[in-house]
Amino acid sequence: MFNLKFDPGLCEKCTTYDCIMDCQYITMGLDEAREERMKIIRGEDSKILHDCVTCYACEEYCPYANHPFYHIVEMQEKLGINPVPKPITKSQVVAMAPSGRIKHKAGTGPLVNLCYFPMLTGLIRGKLFKDASFFAGSDYMCQVMFLHFARDSVMKDRIPPMIEKIHEQYVSKRKSPEMVCFHDECYGTYTSWAPAHGIPVPFTPVHLFDYLRGELQDRKADINKLNIKAAYQRPCSNRLAPETDKAVDEIFDLIGVERAGREYDRKNALCCAAVLEAQQRFDQAEEVRARNLDDMKATGASHVVFNCPMCFFTLSGRVSELGMAPTLMSELCIQAVGDK
Numbered sequence: 001m002f003n004l005k006f007d008p009g010l011c012e013k014c015t016t017y018d019c020i021m022d023c024q025y026i027t028m029g030l031d032e033a034r035e036e037r038m039k040i041i042r043g044e045d046s047k048i049l050h051d052c053v054t055c056y057a058c059e060e061y062c063p064y065a066n067h068p069f070y071h072i073v074e075m076q077e078k079l080g081i082n083p084v085p086k087p088i089t090k091s092q093v094v095a096m097a098p099s100g101r102i103k104h105k106a107g108t109g110p111l112v113n114l115c116y117f118p119m120l121t122g123l124i125r126g127k128l129f130k131d132a133s134f135f136a137g138s139d140y141m142c143q144v145m146f147l148h149f150a151r152d153s154v155m156k157d158r159i160p161p162m163i164e165k166i167h168e169q170y171v172s173k174r175k176s177p178e179m180v181c182f183h184d185e186c187y188g189t190y191t192s193w194a195p196a197h198g199i200p201v202p203f204t205p206v207h208l209f210d211y212l213r214g215e216l217q218d219r220k221a222d223i224n225k226l227n228i229k230a231a232y233q234r235p236c237s238n239r240l241a242p243e244t245d246k247a248v249d250e251i252f253d254l255i256g257v258e259r260a261g262r263e264y265d266r267k268n269a270l271c272c273a274a275v276l277e278a279q280q281r282f283d284q285a286e287e288v289r290a291r292n293l294d295d296m297k298a299t300g301a302s303h304v305v306f307n308c309p310m311c312f313f314t315l316s317g318r319v320s321e322l323g324m325a326p327t328l329m330s331e332l333c334i335q336a337v338g339d340k
């Protein structure tokens, strides 16, 4: 019923094959990249379908917004290729199903969607989130993590009713159609994955960074510049909304943070490697993680800033061991306006 907007004609005419040539995990020459992309288009098996680590980045790399990664995921499922072992995939499909486990609070301030992270509701506090409403839990989980598991069917089954539920239970009862997405993954669901599949979104998703930047601009007088240098860990799901990355620079400027210039940031960002472990690629996970952490450390940064809770859970221990302070973007902003 919901079909991916993918145009094979664009790939046939493509001269750069950026979706593969820029991939940090698959190395191919231009001719091979074209040949393998064409195999996928013809519905045939391709080494790309097996070697893809599901980093989402080719959604950003394709200059024509032709959704090469969503197409890979669709074809992996069609051909029965499982990036993550089937028993783990099956348990995740069950664990992440809507189950009525929800947490919410009503307020007169902004509406914040915390996705599957009810344990993070304590982060919604202070001047920046004054009297916020929030909701979190399995019923509002965006489900886009199943891109890592080649379960297009799970997303197509669960995302449309979840969107309707959020609208009916929260957004439609408010004056403003805006909903702040605390997690990049949710923002990517509503602004990229759903439109790419023709699924209507009856509310206005606001990226957390855009929300924080606006609040900070309105409260310049409250800001105590932090005067620190921080390495930024860009999450895989930010590849679905690359236009929001510039807000990191703007927020950092407002709160007195120097964004450490490093090799693995922006277009070259590296995955936190949690998904590589799920895929049982343990050696590759460690190699990617070590490269990423060494690069952060080499900048002389005192802090490492995360937005994705999964990246934070995965890397914060190793970041601390290296003498840097791991922190979430929202916490850094709360601190800059003097809230505890």
Ligand code: SF4
Pocket (backbone or CB within 6 Å): 010, 011, 012, 014, 015, 016, 017, 018, 019, 020, 037, 061, 062, 063, 064, 065, 066, 067, 068
């Ligand atoms: S997905 Fe985009 S970059 Fe890749 S071959 Fe097709 S048009 Fe080119």
Ligand code: SF4
Pocket (backbone or CB within 6 Å): 019, 020, 022, 023, 024, 025, 026, 048, 051, 052, 053, 054, 055, 056, 057, 058, 059, 069
């Ligand atoms: S999702 Fe990442 S690993 Fe997979 S093909 Fe695209 S860029 Fe490469």
